[in-house]
Amino acid sequence: MVKKVVKEIRKFWWFGFWQKGEYILDNLHQQRCQRNDDDYEVKRKVENPIYLDRFGYKVYSQNDEDGIIEEIFNRIGHTNKKFVEIGVQNGLESNGHFLLHKGWQGLWIDGDKKMVAELRSLFKGPIEKEQLVALNSFIALDNINQVVGVDGNYNGEIDLLSIDIDGNDYWIWNEIKCIDPRVVVIEYNAKFPPTHEWVMEYDAKHIWQLDDEHGASLKSLELLGEKLGYQLVGTNVRGVNAFFVKKELCKDLFPQPATAENLYNPARWNLQYISGHPSKKYIGK
CATH class of the missing domain: 1.20.5 (Single alpha-helices involved in coiled-coils or other helix-helix interfaces)
Known part of the structure; x- marks a missing residue:
């Protein structure tokens, strides 16, 4: 048995x-x-050199955003070389770090008090030279224009806005009125295919739990950008960030059709963009 x-x-x-x-x-x-x-x-x-994918490289950005941002401004030119970046942690791995090296001025905002304290220590030089403003604030719809426009004193036209808060990104971009960025970099949720519209329900207290409850699909961001006067011009190969440029600046400089279906990159989180050793400190002047 x-x-x-x-x-x-x-x-x-x-x-x-x-x-x-x-x-x-x-x-x-x-x-x-x-x-x-x-x-x-x-x-x-x-x-095809009109697509931005080939120009991506990493200096200090999370992935290959540094190269794509540089190529965008190579095509459209600069104005005041000012940026606002929301969601930077300690600033070492951010879209604004390399821009500081190139002489830009910027405003960094993050909701983590300890991270901002570390940021202020790491970037003491640019802060003391008034090249950089660093604010500790948990961004929501009811404070975004106060924090950026009043506390940060950034108003009117700027060259770049970058949003990476792992949640309400869509809603925050829609709500910002105090600044007029020529270029916007914003995370998209690559889980959703390029034809699908999806936006995370707004939650003022949202903290990302490393799951799929964050941001918006690329199609939804494309439509929001169109409403706000922007054209989708590309995404990075890893499927993390989308890049938008003011429509009147695009002309024939970027791919057509300017749709999620044409410019979507799927999530390729197995790809790594490593450039040298991990950043330890700000090494600019």
Whole structure:
């Protein structure tokens, strides 16, 4: 009797092992097919110089945003070289860090008190020279214009706005009225395909839990940008950030059609953009 039971258990164990093996092989096949599709799509964009994908590189940005931002301004030019960046932690890995090296002025805002204290220590030089303003504030719809326009004293036209707060990004961009950025960099939720509209429900107390409850789909951001007078001009290869430029500045400088369907990059979080050793401090003047 016992031998019979053991025999049955072994049979099911081997069946389960076989099933698991089949699942793994099937999963690998799907990944290989997806990678082939990705390779084709990336190649299509990289070979065409009007797409921004090929220009991405990392100096201090989280991914390859430094290079894409530089290329955008190579095409449209600068005005006052001012930026506002919301969501920077200690500032070392941010979209504004490299801009400071290039002589820009900026406003950094983050909701983490400890991170902002560290930021103020790391970037003491630019702050003392009044090149940089660093504010500790948890941004919401009811305070965004107060914090940026009054506390930070940033108003009117600026060159760049960057939003990375892992939650209410869509709502904050829609609400900012005190500044008029020529370029906007904002995270999108790459889980959703480029045809799908989705926006996280506004929550003033939202703190990201490392899940899919954050931001908005690229299509929803495309439509918001259009309403606000911006054109979607690209996304980075890793599928994290979307880039928008004021419509009147775009002319024939960026890809068409300017849609999520054409410019979407899927989530490729396995890709790493590593440039040298991790940043330890601000090494500018």
